[in-house]
Amino acid sequence: MLPEAALSLLREVSEAHGGCLLIDGRRGRALLSDTARLLDVCKGLRRGGFTRAIDFTAMHVGASLDSPSSTMRASGKAGQDPPLQNQAGQDPPLQNQAGQDPPLQNQAGQDPPLQEAAGTEARSTEDGPRQARPLQNDFAFFLQLRAPKFGHSGILLKWKWSLIEQAHPSLSLVWASCGLAEREMLEMLGVPFAGNPDLRPLLLDMRFAGHPLRRDFKSPPPQDYASALLADRHEAGLIFGLRQAAENRGTTRPSGSASDNTGASTSLDSPASRVLSPDAQKRSAEAMDYSAELGIGEKGLRTQDSGQPGSSATEGTAP
Amino acid sequence: MTLSSIRRVEKRYDPLLTETIVVSVGPQHPSLVSPVQLHIQADGELIERVTVEQGFMHRGIEMLCSQRDWAGCAALLSRTEWLAGMNGHFLLSSAIEELSGLEVPQRAQFLRSLVLELGRLSSHLYWFGDLGLEVGAVTPVFWAMREREPLLELLDMLSGHRWHGAYIVPGGVSHEPPAAFYQRLRAWLPLMRRRINSYEEYFSDNAIWVNRSELIGVLETDYAIKNGASGPVARASAVDCDLRRDAPYAAYGELSFKVPLGEYGDALDRFRVRFMEMRESMNMVEQCLDALAGAELGSARLVGASLDSPSLAAGIQGKAGQDPPLQNQAGQDPPIQIPAGEAFVSVEGPRGELALSVVSDGGHGPARVHLRGPSMYHLHLLDELCRGYLLADLFVIYASLDIMVGEADR
Numbered sequence: 249m250l251p252e253a254a255l256s257l258l259r260e261v262s263e264a265h266g267g268c269l270l271i272d273g274r275r276g277r278a279l280l281s282d283t284a285r286l287l288d289v290c291k292g293l294r295r296g297g298f299t300r301a302i303d304f305t306a307m308h309v310g311a312s313l314d315s316p317s318s319t320m321r322a323s324g325k326a327g328q329d330p331p332l333q334n335q336a337g338q339d340p341p342l343q344n345q346a347g348q349d350p351p352l353q354n355q356a357g358q359d360p361p362l363q364e365a366a367g368t369e370a371r372s373t374e375d376g377p378r379q380a381r382p383l384q385n386d387f388a389f390f391l392q393l394r395a396p397k398f399g400h401s402g403i404l405l406k407w408k409w410s411l412i413e414q415a416h417p418s419l420s421l422v423w424a425s426c427g428l429a430e431r432e433m434l435e436m437l438g439v440p441f442a443g444n445p446d447l448r449p450l451l452l453d454m455r456f457a458g459h460p461l462r463r464d465f466k467s468p469p470p471q472d473y474a475s476a477l478l479a480d481r482h483e484a485g486l487i488f489g490l491r492q493a494a495e496n497r498g499t500t501r502p503s504g505s506a507s508d509n510t511g512a513s514t515s516l517d518s519p520a521s522r523v524l525s526p527d528a529q530k531r532s533a534e535a536m537d538y539s540a541e542l543g544i545g546e547k548g549l550r551t552q553d554s555g556q557p558g559s560s561a562t563e564g565t566a567p
Numbered sequence: 568m569t570l571s572s573i574r575r576v577e578k579r580y581d582p583l584l585t586e587t588i589v590v591s592v593g594p595q596h597p598s599l600v601s602p603v604q605l606h607i608q609a610d611g612e613l614i615e616r617v618t619v620e621q622g623f624m625h626r627g628i629e630m631l632c633s634q635r636d637w638a639g640c641a642a643l644l645s646r647t648e649w650l651a652g653m654n655g656h657f658l659l660s661s662a663i664e665e666l667s668g669l670e671v672p673q674r675a676q677f678l679r680s681l682v683l684e685l686g687r688l689s690s691h692l693y694w695f696g697d698l699g700l701e702v703g704a705v706t707p708v709f710w711a712m713r714e715r716e717p718l719l720e721l722l723d724m725l726s727g728h729r730w731h732g733a734y735i736v737p738g739g740v741s742h743e744p745p746a747a748f749y750q751r752l753r754a755w756l757p758l759m760r761r762r763i764n765s766y767e768e769y770f771s772d773n774a775i776w777v778n779r780s781e782l783i784g785v786l787e788t789d790y791a792i793k794n795g796a797s798g799p800v801a802r803a804s805a806v807d808c809d810l811r812r813d814a815p816y817a818a819y820g821e822l823s824f825k826v827p828l829g830e831y832g833d834a835l836d837r838f839r840v841r842f843m844e845m846r847e848s849m850n851m852v853e854q855c856l857d858a859l860a861g862a863e864l865g866s867a868r869l870v871g872a873s874l875d876s877p878s879l880a881a882g883i884q885g886k887a888g889q890d891p892p893l894q895n896q897a898g899q900d901p902p903i904q905i906p907a908g909e910a911f912v913s914v915e916g917p918r919g920e921l922a923l924s925v926v927s928d929g930g931h932g933p934a935r936v937h938l939r940g941p942s943m944y945h946l947h948l949l950d951e952l953c954r955g956y957l958l959a960d961l962f963v964i965y966a967s968l969d970i971m972v973g974e975a976d977r
Binding site: 299300301302303305307388390392394396399400401402404423424425428436449450451452453460461 | 621622625627629630633792795797807810813814909911920924926934935937939943944947976977
């Protein structure tokens, strides 16, 4: 339940920008129907007292054409909207705008003759190239704000944004704490934010490709961690030192068993082949080659006692 | 970066003696409990800039949640902030209640508040032990673990798990606590009150601690508000925010408590605020116990009746060891379906505001889950807080923020 002062501020901001906010005061939510005024509305809210941005996040709602599971989920997503449309129900002319976005785009995702369905909007000019794309870049954004002035009461601002037309403007100049959330959204969802000076990766590994929270993201097969690690070490030159040390200790294998292990190592690499670039695969194969010489068997156990080569390399657990 | 931090650096700048170096701390470091990497640009001992790298503990909790059913999500969310794991269960339960319109019985609300406050105590005690280690006092960590032990045993008694007790379930709590739970908790409280006082004196009477924390790591009110600080860190900087009072959930609307505030926003204030919070928590626990012993809450039902396909509640209970687990494994009940919609719930965790955003598409699990944790924002305050202080102050400041990397990285 939003206090009356906060509610009147919301109404004020909405009126100042052409009534672009659909306000549900009971639940403390507001839907921004005209995203062109996003930055102005945000500045107005901040000036009015909503100085704390608690959370800023997004959800990928674009439906994929090819995979049936995602269209199924998208149709479920269309059913998710009624609460917001009920809010919109207070305001008939705006309800159309608000209700228009996700269901229509989901239809567009399912039916090939989609120009008529999506043709009401400006983006219909881009339909030609977009049909080739498997995915629509539509996102729902959620921003949670709190106002110390109104007893830290919070509102949730929601809007939809299609990234095909333009990049999303950064809110980090309005609320500094949004900068971190935008960094996270860029790597998780692939949403670029225009105007954010610091968009370095935040949580994911630098080698990780893709945006895991997008609908079209396919999880890579389980990565062969050991071979990737060895590839890294090879890159760093550490492996040479290791090999040198092994040679000094006299634990290198004769070439016969090494080639056996190389065969095994290529099969080890195969599940990782989609994750590693060809170059990295080659390096990792080389690294596995060295590992065979080092005596790191298939099970990853080092076999010491160089006395009897060959026999212990395949067992891996020689005492 | 604020003007005062620039001035701090300028004031202590010594052009004659030293050159700028970059020190990399972590991700594995004896003073860092969890993996974070800090690149510190320092002029001799004077910190000029700290760059934080996180993500070493990223487990993809949000993505995993969207691939699991509702019961699985609760367990995952509890693993983000494991010192007070009941917060994750509470967040998901209240999100499900918001989505499906479940009412929580009053007695269950008090039990929820009780468990959440026990979680806060457990987390703050752990912080207190860690703080001692950072400033070179080894004894407090043993005290802290000693005081936590009966607390964890109480939680174990309640839910069958010491850390990730799944006691809070959608529609209420999983069951009425045994009578011995109330007795032991009542016996533990006065002892804890006395000991908390002596622990605070141990620190606040100590010249070394006061010198190392007073006016160290000053977080200004404006900067705290702008950069997403919440919880004790914000309150120490005189931001008067507490969700338990501002947007009451569970039974907090009916409990009376004070919201302790700091004055200067330095490490000492954060220390004081947390100790005052522990006392308030114990007062709240006592109020909950009194209310639960009262007649008007005595016979209320604990789990909401409208959860007619109880597999979700049963699944969580099964983990707590209360239900015969075979029934759940046999898969007699299909996983529960939650109506489509969006839910945004917040809870005042031990470190600050935890906010969960859930989008349901009406399926067996959520379509999108996002957890906002306070630690990520507090971690990136380090740059501002450390500028102009010495390298030795870094870990005092770090410990005073009480950062949990599992929740920052998710």
